[in-house]
Amino acid sequence: MARAATTSDAFNAVAEPRRREILNYLALQERPVGEIVDALEMEQPSVSKHLRVLKDVGLVHARRDGRQMFYRTNAEAIRPLHDWAGTFERYWKHQLIRVKERAEEKSGAVKKD
Amino acid sequence: MARAATTSDAFNAVAEPRRREILNYLALQERPVGEIVDALEMEQPSVSKHLRVLKDVGLVHARRDGRQMFYRTNAEAIRPLHDWAGTFERYWKHQLIRVKERAEEKSGAVKKD
């Protein structure tokens, strides 16, 4: 079997750097495709294709206004990713504590703040 | 150009569901490959290959003990992902506030708690 489709979920969709750039840009406010093309200096078809992927997994919402299509980031869809990564927070905090403890042992100092 | 390599960064590496399972499992404590195989019911070569990818991007650390290789999650490497997703936190909070406000408008109730 090949790799999972980028359209399968948010994890795969944000694995692409350009798509993260688009999400960052659209988080500030909704924008028509043309502005994304100009701002991020990407080819228009490329932007449309990335937006299609993002829309399919629910990471962006689209609204038509005349000839333009306005897109905006649906931050809510990024939460599962944040939550998953967050489950490791206690582990990296523990690691930092251990690093700090070792540093204090080495220095021989007993800080009391 | 094809899709970016899974070894290019943590984002690509965790896009694979089985690799997230492995990271979850190894976060609790270090484990030899054989236990991962048994616990997650995956083929041994498959586990070794996923571990290789995870190690290449720094998401796990390995330690040899006799014939066994013990792996453990390097939570620190997951922080960039958590941080990136976290930049959207204020946006989804805003959305929740708006949803709440609309709900209150509709109900016509003025809660004072």
Next chain:
DNA sequence: TTGACATATTCCCATATAGGAATGTATTGT
């Protein structure tokens, strides 16, 4: 050294891109 155990790597293949080029579609102005 030989055999067994624990992992890692290689080979093969079906599949899914991502980018570039070209083309199709929707909407507006005249």
Next chain:
DNA sequence: ACAATACATTCCTATATGGGAATATGTCAA
């Protein structure tokens, strides 16, 4: 209706898988 504008989709191709099977490598025990 027709041209122009703004996007979306299709076609093509090089590339990168991820799983299964087979094999190679590393380590320990006798």
